[in-house]
Amino acid sequence: MTAPAALAAPVAPRKVFAALLRRDLCVARRELPYFLVRTTLQPLLFIVVFGYLLPKMGFVQRGYGSALLPGILAISLAFSSVQSVALPIVQDFGWTREIEDRLLAPVSIRLIALEKVVSGVIQGVVAALFVLPIARWIMGPVASFTLVKVETVLGVTILGATAFSTLGLLMGTAINPQQIGLMFSVIIAPMIFFGCAYYPWQGLQAVPAMKYGVLVNPLVYVAEGMRGALTPELPHMSLAAVFAALALLTALFWVLGLRCFERRAIG
Numbered sequence: 001m002t003a004p005a006a007l008a009a010p011v012a013p014r015k016v017f018a019a020l021l022r023r024d025l026c027v028a029r030r031e032l033p034y035f036l037v038r039t040t041l042q043p044l045l046f047i048v049v050f051g052y053l054l055p056k057m058g059f060v061q062r063g064y065g066s067a068l069l070p071g072i073l074a075i076s077l078a079f080s081s082v083q084s085v086a087l088p089i090v091q092d093f094g095w096t097r098e099i100e101d102r103l104l105a106p107v108s109i110r111l112i113a114l115e116k117v118v119s120g121v122i123q124g125v126v127a128a129l130f131v132l133p134i135a136r137w138i139m140g141p142v143a144s145f146t147l148v149k150v151e152t153v154l155g156v157t158i159l160g161a162t163a164f165s166t167l168g169l170l171m172g173t174a175i176n177p178q179q180i181g182l183m184f185s186v187i188i189a190p191m192i193f194f195g196c197a198y199y200p201w202q203g204l205q206a207v208p209a210m211k212y213g214v215l216v217n218p219l220v221y222v223a224e225g226m227r228g229a230l231t232p233e234l235p236h237m238s239l240a241a242v243f244a245a246l247a248l249l250t251a252l253f254w255v256l257g258l259r260c261f262e263r264r265a266i267g
Contacts (some may be wrong), residue, residue: 016107017115024119028084039080039127043072044134050198051139065139066234070226071197076131077157078164078195078219079188081124085116086175086183092263093199095179103265113169113261117254125157137238152239156225163218163250169220169257173264195219199230200227202235221245 029033051068054060059166092099100111113202136142175183195217196204201224216219221246225246 013107016105020115040131043076047138048134066143066144066231067200070230073225074223074226075197077124077128080127080165081120081161082168085120085121085165086172089172090177090180109265117165119160124161144231149229152229159246160222163246166253170253173260196223218249
């Protein structure tokens with residue numbers, strides 16, 4: 001094979017995908033301390049206050065920790081996944097214009113967007129794995145807590161991280177860079193407080209309108225899935241409903257996010 005022919009040989013898309021993912025993970029590893037502080041500090045502070053201090057002071061029943069721990073893990077997973085995708089995309093399409101280098105890669109735009117989502121999934125899982133042992137150590141013994149259903153925990157974790165990574169793809173491409181601050185105050189904050197992270201979904205039976213109104217919130221399904229996997233003896237949403245809802249939301253966010261991503265990349 002001549003030298004020009006060798007240079008003209010196409011590069012396999014999977015190799016380009018792996019190279020892009022490896023680059024993003026190297027950047028994430030270099031910034032790991034800042035990433036963990038940014039994405040896990042708030043959940044850990046909630047654990048300290050509501051999972052340790054208030055039970056010690058007698059203002060909250062000790063059994064509350066069983067409902068709180070899975071919800072805190074859900075927040076860590078969701079917040080880190082959406083942030084790990086949305087913020088870099090805003091930067092890439094904004095002032096750095098780094099996205100132009102990626103668009104020159106010999107792969108489709110869809111594969112570039114998929115790499116962003118996979119990177120967000122990995123970072124979300126890392127954040128959840130970081131929070132779990134620390135939260136468990138701060139709270140002490142948690143009633144009904146178990147890791148017997150490892151496959152269910154992994155399923156909820158990966159599917160939940162995927163749902164919020166695709167949501168990050170949608171937010172990062174649909175929201176103007178100048179309005180990115182509003183994303184956390186107008187979208188993420190209400191999502192956290194009405195995502196059944198600090199209370200079980202079954203407890204909303206006292207407010208039926210709210211019980212069914214929060215079902216549009218993807219965090220509800222991650223939190224309830226974590227409860228079904230980590231504290232299966234306590235009331236929780238059906239795991240079949242959790243997996244079905246997360247799969248549907250992931251597909252919806254991916255279609256909408258990819259459409260916005262392609263529009264921003266081409267336009």
